[in-house]
Amino acid sequence: GEKGVRMYYYLQGDLAYCDPQTAVVDCGGVGYQCNITANTYREICGDSRVKLYTYLHVKEDALTLYGFADEQEKQFFLLLISISGVGPKGALSVLSEMLPDVFAAAVMTGDYRQISKANGVGPKLAQRICLELKDKLAKINVPVSETQVVAAAADKAAFEDAAAILASFGYHKNDVAKALEKCTADNSQDLVRQALRMLSNV
Numbered sequence: 174g175e176k177g178v179r180m181y182y183y184l185q186g187d188l189a190y191c192d193p194q195t196a197v198v199d200c201g202g203v204g205y206q207c208n209i210t211a212n213t214y215r216e217i218c219g220d221s222r223v224k225l226y227t228y229l230h231v232k233e234d235a236l237t238l239y240g241f242a243d244e245q246e247k248q249f250f251l252l253l254i255s256i257s258g259v260g261p262k263g264a265l266s267v268l269s270e271m272l273p274d275v276f277a278a279a280v281m282t283g284d285y286r287q288i289s290k291a292n293g294v295g296p297k298l299a300q301r302i303c304l305e306l307k308d309k310l311a312k313i314n315v316p317v318s319e320t321q322v323v324a325a326a327a328d329k330a331a332f333e334d335a336a337a338i339l340a341s342f343g344y345h346k347n348d349v350a351k352a353l354e355k356c357t358a359d360n361s362q363d364l365v366r367q368a369l370r371m372l373s374n375v
Contacts, residue, residue, distance in 0.1 A: 184205050184240065185223070187221060188220055190204075196213070198223060198225060207239060208237060208238070208239050208240070208261070209225070210241065210265055210269040213241055213246065225240030227240050243273075246268055249276060259294075263293050263294055263298075266292040266293055266294065267294060270291040271287065271288075277310055280303050280310055281311075286299070286353075286354060332364065335361045335368060336350065339369070352368040356371075
């Protein structure tokens with residue numbers, strides 16, 4: 174079965190190699206290759222010595238190390254892979270898409286659209302992530318800044334406004350929802366514009 178072994182808590186050493194997906198940490202002459210998020214890459218890129226909090230993923234045919242620049246990111250990674258349907262790759266892509274506190278704000282406000290922007294995470298899985306993690310995040314008391322919750326709520330309101338406007342044009346609710354999911358704007362006017370472009374192409 175797949176399980177994570179708490180064998181390495183962190184690795185500290187020289188950064189031998191680094192790209193947006195991978196870091197190699199040289200600990201006393203042994204190079205440990207870790208899969209990393211875009212956030213961790215931004216944190217450590219250019220450093221000569223690093224400390225990565227690690228998770229060792231064990232499968233029948235592979236051992237894979239995942240490394241995180243801070244413990245909060247690792248904690249979220251562990252929470253994400255506890256959800257059925259979310260593997261380490263999916264968790265990594267969610268945490269590459271947004272900073273840990275932005276992710277927490279999205280979960281707390283049920284903003285699954287934000288989470289479904291991550292590679293390989295569809296709207297259904299994003300909704301499940303929100304549902305299952307809301308209570309867990311409340312328990313571990315994640316610091317979510319007010320501004321983020323307000324921004325996420327405003328974002329949600331903009332989507333709801335846009336959906337109402339598009340529905341009043343006679344478009345079907347499901348089509349509207351599908352179009353809005355692909356939109357990137359953050360205010361209702363631009364959302365309506367973007368969605369209309371998609372809907373009129375159908």
